[in-house]
Amino acid sequence: MQRPTLADIARAAEVSTATVSHALNGTGRLGESTRRRVRATATALGYSAAATPRTRTIGVAVTTYPRAWNYTEIAYFSRAVTAATSAAHARGYALTVLPADRAADDSWHGLAVDGMLIMDSPRGDPMVHALRARGIPLVFDGAPGDPHPTDRWVDNDHVATTHEVLDHLTAAGARRIALQSGSGGEHYARVVTETYEAWCAERSLPPLVVPFDEYDDEGHAFDEVLGREVLGRIDAVHAVYDPGGRQLLAAAARHGLRVPDDLLLVCASEDPGYAETEPPVTTVTLDPERTARTAVSLLVDLIEGGRAEEAQTEVPGRVLVPAGLRPRASSRRRVMY
Known part of the structure; x- marks a missing residue:
């Protein structure tokens, strides 16, 4: 199927292509209702930004509490992010750590990542919904609130x-x-x-x-x-x-x-x-280092179309870390x- 273009989104949303560009990139002087409508239209059409030469990138986000808080000050997340960065670099990927309040807005539509590691995803997670609509590979630290049959996640027992x-x-x-x-x-x-x-x-x-x-x-x-x-x-x-x-x-x-x-x-x-x-x-x-390294390995395998090793588990898609x-x-x- 041909990937939708900015012109397709503009026609569906009944706006100009310039308005679509501003809405997806967070630029311009647009009303909030217009910006949200354009982004929702882009998601519904399955739009993703055109690939351009860039460093391959993995994003990391904590979406449990949709508000501004510095989760990297918490020892678990700090250690997990450090280990995830090292693991991503070892596989040739940059790692972008999103601020917590990024999970509360609707800016994931223009997020330039090859895959996302999402920590503590709750039920009804809007970031997960938007990234799934874009076809972005996802791996979770902790069971996702709304698991899909093909989801992969790393967790403790x-x-x-x-x-x-x-x-x-x-x-x-x-x-x-x-x-x-x-x-x-x-x-x-x-x-x-x-x-x-x-x-x-x-x-x-x-x-x-x-x-x-x-x-x-x-x-x-x-x-x-x-x-x-x-x-x-x-x-x-x-x-x-x-x-x-x-x-x-x-x-x-x-x-x-x-x-x-x-x-x-x-x-x-x-x-x-x-x-x-x-x-x-x-x-x-909860061994955040091992959890993060395992999650990054799973995510890179998904991005590159490889087959990750299956852990011995009764739950499909779940890998356990002691x-x-x-x-x-x-x-x-x-x-x-």
Whole structure:
């Protein structure tokens, strides 16, 4: 099928070709409704910019939260982007890291990439929809919110990892474990929360999910559960996001609770600083470097029409990277003599 031209888009949108060019390139003085209408028409027609000699490029984006935030300040994403850059360069590709708010607008129509690595894609992800319409190869870090049969993604076994954490805390003496989890639309938080709730149900324990707030530096979200009477108070926490461990330490200090004597803690984080806190915090690593390298390899194979190696998995398209528990003092109760 012949690729649609700017003239085709102009006819369909009932505008000039100059207007189409301005709309797709983000230039000119166009009304926002016109710009959006032209871009939507381009997507519907399956338009992509004409190929010109340029460096082959892979794009990276995090689309979980469609707002302006610097995800490269988070240890997981920082390490993943660094590893993805190295892996892309090794295969002869440049790597472009998109700002988070790029996922909230409609500028993907003119995005000049050969393929995209999308991290934590939620349900109804507009970037995924637009790039699929353009035929751009996609690979995901974490299961996509709206998976297609041909999608490829790299992920951890969050069910097995969550069981490992909960069993680790139980073996250390925990009897009332709370989960601090997010309310975002990404697969990771959903699966960890569902696994935790099922684990509690199997033991006839009421689940207790504390909402995660990235701006809650003092851990006030824990105040209610830490302020309860002894029999109803939690004695362990599994925090699924990087800041959660420090938030819990701050909250425990405010309530006069000692970690690990009164409260055990495990936090999913790639931050090496947790080895230096007081006490050092047990962490779960999701191995972002291996995840990113694997994802880039899959993506380049898709771009170049090769066949990526299939991993042993029950889910078509999914490649698993093992997570790892790093026990430290925060989840080991001291023996009193």
